[in-house]
Amino acid sequence: MSAINLSNISSPYLMTTTTRRRTLLLLLFITSLGTLQACPVYLTISLNGKSIEESFVEINWGPDCRNKPEWIGLFPDDPSISNTQPLARVDDLKNSTGKFITDVRIGKLRFPRGWNRDDVNTLPAEYPKGKCLDFFVASFKGMELLAVECLKILPNWMGKTENVAEVPLKSLFIPGTHASGAFNSNQKSNLIKDYAFSQHVDVWSQLIFGIRFLDMSIGINLKKSRTPPEDDNFWIVNENMLVSKLTPILKDVKRFVETSGEIVIMDFSSFPIGFYKRPDRHSDLLRVIEKEIGDLAYKRNSTTDPNFKCYELSMNDIRKTGKHLLLIYPIEELPYPDSESEILCPTWKTFSLGDMNTSASLDFMRFLFARKNDSVIQDEGWIFHAVLGLEQALNVYSKAKTTEQRASVINVKLSSWLGGPWSLTANVVAVDFFTYTNIIDIAIYANLHKAFTLANKNLTRLEIAN
Template sequence: MNKMKILVVPFLQSILLIGSLEAHCPVYLTVSLTGKTLQDTLLEINWGPYCYGPPQWVGIYAKDPTTSNFQPDFRIDGIANRTGKLITPIKLGKLHFPGGWNRQDASDQPATQYPAGKCLPHFVASYNGTELLTVDCLKIQPNWMAQIKDVNRLPLKDIFLPGTHASGAVFGSSNKSNSILVRDYLVVQQFDVWSQLVFGIRYLDFSIGYKNMNTENEADNFWIANENMLITPLVGILRDVCLFVKRSGEMIVLDFSSFPIGFYKHPEIYSSLYRLLRQELGYEAYRRNVTKDDHCANRNIREILQQDRHILILFPTQELPYPASESTMLCPPWQRFSTSFMNISQTLDYMQLLFSKKPDSPVRDDGWIFTAVRSMEQTLNTQKLETAKKRAAVLNPKVNQWLKGPWGNNANVVAMDYFSNTNIVDLAIQVNAHKAFVMANKDYINLDIFNLC
């Protein structure tokens, strides 16, 4: 009797996943870019992409419709197209995060872990007649990385990290953020940094400006900037990041990507910012091993958490004078690619070049960041000045849809303005679960086949 071993590559799960997506029509909720205030912002129903059988009707509920026979608060009938988005009259309302995930919640009790996320009181369900097809909800996902088996073994360069561009450019209490110019054209996120992290964002992009505020506190001089204007103070955002990682145990990438105001030819200001980062983030910042290599993107989450640290800082160390320029607390920047000055057609072509990872692609075997944005200057060049929300409302659904194809499997960091009108966090979770499964099971199983002849 001969014995033969056959290596089975675990593509079966991928085939089943793709088959299930094609067999029905995914329906989900996002936050539209309407409303002067966050509470007044309207919810959106999304379906697709490429539904093979659109449902007969879809409803929005304030409670889980699987628990009882509720009537929907809003209903749409007659969905015909295979991909779509519809703004509803349902308002987001005042945000209250359950389970100890509000910033102001007491820290003496650990926050609740949510393996599959936690629904806020906004649900969407699709039906054929009275047959329930799908249910989803607007959800927070404060500890999603810890819930994906084996994802902590993947190098950071192989993980899809959902991110925000100009992460701190949020409308707030600062006088600088109260002008119409700032509110309509320079603010590019609906949710503050704390809320972004609770919803599941794991990469934050910071453009930093410096202005001497003539106070005794050095930290007061550093501001979040966007489009070369100061928006909001930096130090409070750094403290929110630290509080979140303590409460969640998750790993966050902070990218100090540009320094448009006050830094040029002033190495002492870079040094002052470095001191602030060391003061506020030092005990949570990953320390790279310079004897191993300088490529922090080759590290995995497990290696970072083994140091009992949760924040990886990207910073152009060449701008710092010695010895700060050799700080192990700072990682060299990753490759950056942006669509700032592209129209939709050019963005599609550019994404195809980047995400295909073909030999002519500029993406290399290192960490890389794709920033899907349209700048204010780009709209001026087309003689049509659009607000930041209008720009994101056009671009984000397209990029989100394209990433749901095979390109998403090659994504590293994807950063957006107004990420909240997409489901990029859910998409990243699905992609990372698949990547981790394939990595952990590449030598998955040996079948013993007996030749009985």
């Protein structure tokens, strides 16, 4: 870490109470940044299982470990408070960034009481700093414990992190999922399993783990299109295939935000099947959205300020209206008067890796995340889909790569790329198989920095020596 010149900070005896408190907070934050410079360790869920229950726990370290530990272990309990033996361990770390697939399977995921999908009428406990599940990872120098992390849920992180609720949405790092409703379910089609599933777990579990942006690509079941669409005729689409019904997902989202009090962004911006030149179907979809989640959706006042952009809002702005959902929709696709719906916010700028190879992906992200004066992104909300397209897999590998295989290429790179300063300029980042990344933890650290900066604008500047 760079040396810090504290000469500009007054003697604590000459400071006001407020200044002393802010200076102390800043020093604590600097200390936390120093801690982050140590070798981070974390857990992910492998992509080589037919289901999440059959998938293996993976140990990760990096990026760029400056002081590599002697060994890293996977434990069933917190090793800082127990003498339990490791379930698996990695010795002789040769690389500064790496991962190790253990032979330990995840098994059936069970969350704390009240946070499971089938825990009806049960009030759950709050976990603002997360709740560890049954897997811990720890790094050691000999028998000296260096760092501990766990596989955890974060159902309350965004609303309970100090000062984050005051930051405009356009300035937050919001972790999201791409094709959020395309999760590994009891689907019999191998084609859908291999090329359409993009998440290990359902939307309910995604939100429990800490995802706060959902990408909702919608299609119509054309076999029923001759009759007026019913609620169950709208489906989640990925890779031009119908994967799962929309309505149960909307119900899960509603129950989650009512239970947790968190703010969730839902992006209805893609309609690959059955919507071309059919504004009536957009109206039908709006009716379903209004019915299922409309009472929890933020209402914009297009009359008093027609140019207002929803990404200017903070979470507290939304909460003050008694709402918990922000719905993004290409309003121009709707006929009048549905296009005047107050529960829909205009689309944000959206970018994707698409058919880029790894080198081009890095260059493209460097261009986007640098946020220079000539950038296509200025002071606005934007969404980045960190997903390698099927077409690119065909071009590079001369054969179709499954969604898991494509995610295994880009997600490891993404965790490294976002582990540095790019996390401070990111807005919404949506990924396939988010459980194969540590994107939520990265977002939390970045947002702590952003919230601290916003809350302490008038702090005495520190001169950072190179």
